Amino acid sequence: MSLITAHGLTKSYGDRPVLRGIDLDVEAGTILGIAGPNGAGKTTLVECLGGVRDRDGGAVAVAGVDPARPTRQLRLDLGIQLQQIRVPPMLRAREVLELFASFYPDPLPPDQLLEEFDLADQAKQAFGKLSGGQQQRLSVSLALVGRPRIAILDELTTGLDPTARRRIWAQLERRRAEGMTMLLVTHSMEEAQRLCDRMVILQDGRIIADAAPQEIVSRGGAQRIRFQADVDASMLGRLETCEDVRRVAREGGGLVVEGGDASPQAVLAMLDRMGVRARSVSVERPSLEDAYHQLTTGPERADAGIPREEIS
Numbered sequence: 001m002s003l004i005t006a007h008g009l010t011k012s013y014g015d016r017p018v019l020r021g022i023d024l025d026v027e028a029g030t031i032l033g034i035a036g037p038n039g040a041g042k043t044t045l046v047e048c049l050g051g052v053r054d055r056d057g058g059a060v061a062v063a064g065v066d067p068a069r070p071t072r073q074l075r076l077d078l079g080i081q082l083q084q085i086r087v088p089p090m091l092r093a094r095e096v097l098e099l100f101a102s103f104y105p106d107p108l109p110p111d112q113l114l115e116e117f118d119l120a121d122q123a124k125q126a127f128g129k130l131s132g133g134q135q136q137r138l139s140v141s142l143a144l145v146g147r148p149r150i151a152i153l154d155e156l157t158t159g160l161d162p163t164a165r166r167r168i169w170a171q172l173e174r175r176r177a178e179g180m181t182m183l184l185v186t187h188s189m190e191e192a193q194r195l196c197d198r199m200v201i202l203q204d205g206r207i208i209a210d211a212a213p214q215e216i217v218s219r220g221g222a223q224r225i226r227f228q229a230d231v232d233a234s235m236l237g238r239l240e241t242c243e244d245v246r247r248v249a250r251e252g253g254g255l256v257v258e259g260g261d262a263s264p265q266a267v268l269a270m271l272d273r274m275g276v277r278a279r280s281v282s283v284e285r286p287s288l289e290d291a292y293h294q295l296t297t298g299p300e301r302a303d304a305g306i307p308r309e310e311i312s
């Protein structure tokens, strides 16, 4: 069942288009990662989906309701953590949680959240005196205090130390197991790989990839096969024709072949057919970060020709 849908969602600031027709369909229980370069429109997108920013055009439904005209039920269903949190600086951490908890009929106990987000020692600390990372953790817990069905989390682990990040990931994994749907704006490919069932990559206000992280790696990132071998120019040409091979080059006294999932086997089979003995063969698997980089900066950018269907 789709819990969040957007069709042709557009938004401009003045005469600057920032969302240029976003189509999105998010099934209940999904953790959807939203990545993309700075200024791509990620925050604007989740703000429009969360109903905290008006869109210009298109249709949006969250749990069947247009977030631009939210019902009380939608307010209860949605938990939102945005990059900037505005809280009176003198309120103590527990008081902030108690205040937010008072908005909901069945909130989580503030002390449970303080514990889960490693803030128990800061319960009596004024919000303004919490460190950046502590404020960040508190803002994530505020998004979850009402037991929302849907959480929108914008760069939830930016600025957190590695242990705090893992702690937050574990909390989100627990909530995913309970069926929570999440939109996660993130610059961390490690985070996306670990948490997200699906990712969209936004660039210049358009979705340029929409697939499971592993699928994005397979389609966007190149595997690199490195080896030493005595090959002439015509053999190089034959390697270039192998299945899934994108590039063959001489590098550092050896050869490097870049390509998709099928390329290592195809290249090794071709070397065998040509009677070439390859030495020191290694295959480097691409990471999600490689694939992201390739998709957003490489020649395969959508606006340079890759149709979206090919990568989604």
Ligand SMILES: Nc1ncnc2c1ncn2[C@@H]1O[C@H](COP(=O)(O)OP(=O)(O)OP(=O)(O)O)[C@@H](O)[C@H]1O
Pocket (backbone or CB within 6 Å): 013, 018, 036, 037, 038, 039, 040, 041, 042, 043, 044, 045
């Ligand atoms: N309130 C606003 N008024 C005018 N322009 C804005 C406003 N908010 C964002 N923008 C502009 O819209 C574009 C998209 O911003 P947005 O914050 O949605 O991007 P983002 O992908 O979340 O970026 P980042 O990764 O840096 O957080 C940027 O060029 C930004 O300067």
